[in-house]
Amino acid sequence: MNIVCEHLTYVYDKGSPFAVKALDDVSLTIAEGEFFGIIGHTGSGKSTFVQHLNGLIRLPSSKKKRYKPEKGEILPTLKVGEYDLTSRKTDFYSLRKKVGMVFQYPEYQLFAETVKDDVAFGLKNFSKGISKEETERAVGDALTACGLDPKEVAEMSPFDLSGGQKRRVAIAGVIVTRPEILVLDEPAAGLDPLGKREVMALLHRLHGSWCKTIVIVSHDMDEIAENCTRAAVFSEGKVVMCLPPRQLFKRTDELLSLGLDIPLVAKICLALQRRGIEIDCDFTADDFVAKVLALRRDRR
Amino acid sequence: MHAIETKDVSFSYEGGGFRIAHLDLTVEEGEFLAVLGHNGSGKSTLARLLNGILVPDSGTIRVFGTPLDDQHLYEVRKQVGVVFQNPDNQTVASIVEDDVAFGAENVGLPREEIAKRVEFALGAVGMLGLRNAVVSRLSGGQKQRVAIAGVLALKPRVMILDESTAMLDPRGRREIVEVVKKLNREEKITVILITHFMEEALLADRAVVMNRGEIALTDTPAGIFARHEELLTYNLALPRIGVIAKKLTEGGLRVRDTLDPEQLAEDIARSVRR
Numbered sequence: 001m002n003i004v005c006e007h008l009t010y011v012y013d014k015g016s017p018f019a020v021k022a023l024d025d026v027s028l029t030i031a032e033g034e035f036f037g038i039i040g041h042t043g044s045g046k047s048t049f050v051q052h053l054n055g056l057i058r059l060p061s062s063k064k065k066r067y068k069p070e071k072g073e074i075l076p077t078l079k080v081g082e083y084d085l086t087s088r089k090t091d092f093y094s095l096r097k098k099v100g101m102v103f104q105y106p107e108y109q110l111f112a113e114t115v116k117d118d119v120a121f122g123l124k125n126f127s128k129g130i131s132k133e134e135t136e137r138a139v140g141d142a143l144t145a146c147g148l149d150p151k152e153v154a155e156m157s158p159f160d161l162s163g164g165q166k167r168r169v170a171i172a173g174v175i176v177t178r179p180e181i182l183v184l185d186e187p188a189a190g191l192d193p194l195g196k197r198e199v200m201a202l203l204h205r206l207h208g209s210w211c212k213t214i215v216i217v218s219h220d221m222d223e224i225a226e227n228c229t230r231a232a233v234f235s236e237g238k239v240v241m242c243l244p245p246r247q248l249f250k251r252t253d254e255l256l257s258l259g260l261d262i263p264l265v266a267k268i269c270l271a272l273q274r275r276g277i278e279i280d281c282d283f284t285a286d287d288f289v290a291k292v293l294a295l296r297r298d299r300r
Numbered sequence: 301m302h303a304i305e306t307k308d309v310s311f312s313y314e315g316g317g318f319r320i321a322h323l324d325l326t327v328e329e330g331e332f333l334a335v336l337g338h339n340g341s342g343k344s345t346l347a348r349l350l351n352g353i354l355v356p357d358s359g360t361i362r363v364f365g366t367p368l369d370d371q372h373l374y375e376v377r378k379q380v381g382v383v384f385q386n387p388d389n390q391t392v393a394s395i396v397e398d399d400v401a402f403g404a405e406n407v408g409l410p411r412e413e414i415a416k417r418v419e420f421a422l423g424a425v426g427m428l429g430l431r432n433a434v435v436s437r438l439s440g441g442q443k444q445r446v447a448i449a450g451v452l453a454l455k456p457r458v459m460i461l462d463e464s465t466a467m468l469d470p471r472g473r474r475e476i477v478e479v480v481k482k483l484n485r486e487e488k489i490t491v492i493l494i495t496h497f498m499e500e501a502l503l504a505d506r507a508v509v510m511n512r513g514e515i516a517l518t519d520t521p522a523g524i525f526a527r528h529e530e531l532l533t534y535n536l537a538l539p540r541i542g543v544i545a546k547k548l549t550e551g552g553l554r555v556r557d558t559l560d561p562e563q564l565a566e567d568i569a570r571s572v573r574r
Contacts, residue, residue: 042439042469105467163339190385190466192339192496193537219469222540261470264540264561271565277572285544293551296572 001081001098001180001213003030003053008076010048010057022048024237025074030215032180035207037224037245038217040234041259046217049234050183052078053215054099055085055092062088080181097126100179100211104186106170107163115161116154119143119173126177142176143169145210147202164195168202175210182211186218200227225249225263225283233258246282301364303329303458303490304350304380309359311349311513320345320356321513327492329364329457332484334501334521335494337510338535343494346510347462350492351380364457378407381451383464387443396438396446397422397431404453414453421449424487425479441472448479458490459483465500477503498525498539502559509534526557 010023023045030036040046051057059078061067062085069075078085083095103109112118119139124130130138140150146168153161158169167187175182187203188196200223207214218224224231225245232242235258241248249255249266256262262270265288269279279295281287304327312319320342327333337343348354349361352373361368363376384390393399397418404414422428425445430438435446444464451459461480465473477500483489493504501507501521509517509524511534517524525531525539528546532538538546541559548555548568555567 041471190463192535194535195339197537259471265544267561268541268544268565268568271562272568275565275569277569285540285547289544289547289551292548292568292572293553296553299572 002032002079003028003181003213003215004077004079005029005049005052006077007074008049008052008078009074010045010052012048021237026237026239028232028239028242030213032212033208034213034215034229035203035227036213036215037228037231038215038234039219039221039224039231039260044234045237046234047185050101050185050215050217052085053080053181053183054096054101055090056101058092059086061086062090062092064088097177098179099181099183100174100177102171102174102182102184102187105190106174107158107166110158110166110170110173113157114154115143115148115156115158115169116150118158118169119176122173123176138176139172142172145175145206146172147198147205148172162195164191164198167191167195167199171199171202175206179211181213181215182206183215184217187216188218188220188223196223203227219261221249221261221263221266225265226285233260244282245284249283301329302362303327303331303364304492305362306349307360307362309349309356309361311345311354311356319513320349323359323514325508325515327458327490329490330484330488331506332481332491332504333493334504334507335492335510336496336501336507336524336536337516341510341534342513343510344462345513347382347460347492347494350458350460351377351382353382374407378454379456380458380460381454381456382460382462383444383447383451385463385466387440387447387467390447390450391435391443394434394436396427396433396435399435399446400449400453403450407454417453417455418449421452424452424483425449426475439472440468441475444468444472444476445479448476448483452483456489458492460492460494462494463496465495465497473497473500498559501525509536511535522559525559528557 006027008023008026012020012022038046080099083090110118116139119142120135123135123138143150148168158166188199203214228245230244231248232239249263252262252266252270263283265283265285272279279291281291306323306325309323310321335343349356352368363379366372366376368376391399392402400418400421401414404417422431425448427445427449465476480491481503484491495501504521507521507524508515516534517530528538539559542557545555545557545564553571555564555571558564
């Protein structure tokens with residue numbers, strides 16, 4: 001399922017004195033199979049955008065019987081695979097099964113008495129009448145995919161787990177419905193450095209094997225550089241850049257002028273540039289090290 | 301005088317959860333201390349013990365010489381302010397200045413004194429311009445500054461920040477770090493900063509690493525991040541830049557172990573040119 005979005009605009013509290021234009025003519029395509037990153041300041045429109053992807057925020061034309069566009073309004077296109085999100089006829093219920101959404105700090109949403117009940121909750125809601133055995137198997141598979149041993153944790157209270165484990169249980173509760181696209185808002189935020197690394201490794205395991213496409217919102221530029229195929233930069237409701245990390249992080253001046261960070265490798269590359277050394281790498285640590293060592297070999 | 305002094309402090313949660321074990325920690329007045337440690341190492345428990353939210357099973361805690369016990373609890377709490385992780389859990393009023401005044405009102409200060417302190421606290425965190433703003437409409441960084449101001453209005457001598465920047469974006473994080481640095485420097489407030497971010501820990505005079513409820517390491521922040529093997533033992537990640545330097549060294553390049561990108565670039569440049 002590709003995500004195709006053209007001319008998407010969204011205004012919060014439209015018509016009130018508090019009206020805020022959160023998205024301003026956004027056009028963005030995310031292809032099936034990508035590990036896509038979304039970058040931008042708080043308030044840049046990132047979250048508003050991702051909430052459109054499974055219809056948590058719905059376009060006016062998908063809600064009203066006969067939607068009359070305002071004068072001069074460009075009608076947006078928003079398609080997720082076969083689903084046309086501008087249409088009233090769209091089955092949003094089944095769309096939400098296909099597009100899994102993991103919010104920030106998803107562990108705050110854990111509620112059930114046992115891990116297995118918590119993970120099963122979404123599944124039971126989406127698949128009415130699913131048998132007990134099937135549920136059990138699906139929950140076990142989802143927990144295993146998230147790096148947890150069902151035998152060990154299934155009967156535990158989710159509140160007795162560590163922070164990193166809780167987060168993985170919360171992710172299991174979303175992937176249990178086998179979404180094709182998994183969207184995660186700041187999946188690693190607030191964890192300690194090892195917990196962060198575990199969650200990112202988990203997403204890589206899921207990518208391809210479990211979910212075809214992964215979209216992450218992140219403030220951590222190293223995370224984007226190390227993991228993403230492409231990333232879009234949001235600023236004041238607009239997409240100002242959408243590039244693979246290799247090209248994106250060459251535009252350091254633009255990123256810094258937007259008040260955004262750059263990855264550590266980009267910082268070292270800049271410092272090397274000032275010393276007359278150009279390193280052309282994809283801004284991952286491994287590639288940087290390889291390129292530096294190759295450069296030295298060439299010079300000898 | 302020691303701002304904080306704990307002697308042989310132990311604590312365990314009901315049901316046997318993790319704990320603090322025989323902890324001896326001294327923090328000097330005016331010091332800026334960073335506390336590191338993986339999740340579950342006891343950092344937050346320590347923060348909660350130091351202003352009496354939790355009571356130790358054994359051992360003593362002294363704050364500026366005053367023992368933290370039933371008799372002195374409220375006195376000590378006025379001196380030790382804590383700012384927690386989630387900005388949304390720390391505001392009580394809907395308007396910024398009312399929220400900042402809340403703590404000061406609770407300790408029964410006269411009206412004029414409260415007004416003065418709110419003014420001072422909002423000024424210190426750079427939020428005077430937003431004193432009449434609605435708290436729920438602020439950014440995360442602004443909300444955390446309001447939380448800090450609320451603590452400041454009580455004129456504490458020690459401020460504990462328990463992962464107060466963990467939920468903020470990089471801009472919000474910078475805002476908080478700036479404010480904390482300024483309070484330490486200008487108001488001479490003793491700061492205990494619990495964090496997972498290396499850049500923040502590097503601002504401290506001294507850092508400790510906690511592991512299983514004990515202080516496992518004490519050093520300068522840069523000194524701690526250079527101790528790679530020990531960091532791994534205590535389930536802490538190596539600094540990214542250290543990993544890169546190590547890989548370059550393994551590849552035969554002569555670079556120093558540093559936390560500064562400039563310095564690493566300097567070494568690479570020299571090594572490549574030779």
